[in-house]
Amino acid sequence: NMFRSLNARSADEGRSFMSAPEGKNKIGEKIVDERVNIYSDPLHPEVPTATWNGEGQSIKKTSWIENGVVKNLAYDRFWAKEKGVEPVPFPSNAIMAGGDASLEDLIKSTKKGILVTRLWYIRSVDPQTLLYTGLTRDGTFYIENGEIKYPVKNFRFNESPIIMLNNLETLGKQVRINGNLIPYMKVRDFTFTSLSDAV
Known part of the structure; x- marks a missing residue:
């Protein structure tokens, strides 16, 4: 959801977490760890x-966030012309x-924590802070002294990936999720707001 929000027009028009004062965006700003x-x-x-998008533009390797700093936003042809820049196709x-850390390594290094194996039913709460709500599912477990102790009831969360990516403790190995590569992550202070009966 964060990645799909890297859109220059919504940022320039003040409608996204990439918006900055006076009709600007956050290209060049550090926003995460x-x-x-x-x-x-x-x-x-x-x-x-695919190496081409629906507008016939060539899609190339592009850096979006580098060392926590926003490097690029996507510009369709119309908005690129409005801003006098080259189009940047959305990938x-x-x-x-x-x-290099495995999931087991992250568990072993945790004194007290929750292992979340999957999130679902994710809905936007506030696009300008990228706040989302959703539920855990498919196995949620309590960790103590580096060991999984027992399963726990599912949680509802209210959290922004921007906050989460500023609360990183460890980045683990990459895993493929829905055609993307995302690493295991150990984060602190993730905001669970209530228990859920979701199965």
Whole structure:
């Protein structure tokens, strides 16, 4: 959801988390932890995609967030012409660089925490802060002293990936999710707001 929001027009018009005062956007600003690097590459061997979009534009490897700093936003032809810049096609995959830690390593290094294996039913609450709500599912577990102790009831969360990516402790190995590569992440202070009966 964060990646799909990297749109220059909505940012320039003040409608997104990438908006800045006076009709500007956050290109060049640090918005997340410096370990966060997000790019797209249609030729990546693990998540290959089309190299052309629906407007006939060539999609190339593009850095979106580099060392926590916004490097690019997507500009369609119309908005690029309005702003006097070259179009930047929106890509069809997202790749977030990770680390070497396995899921087991992250569990072992956790004194007290919650292992979330999946989030779903995710809905936008506030596009300008990128606040989302949703539920855990498919296995949620309590960790203590580096071991999974027992399963716990599902939670509802209210959290922004921007806040989450500023609360990183460890980036683990990448895993393929819905045609993207995203690393395991250990984060602190994730906001669970209530228990849920969701199965």
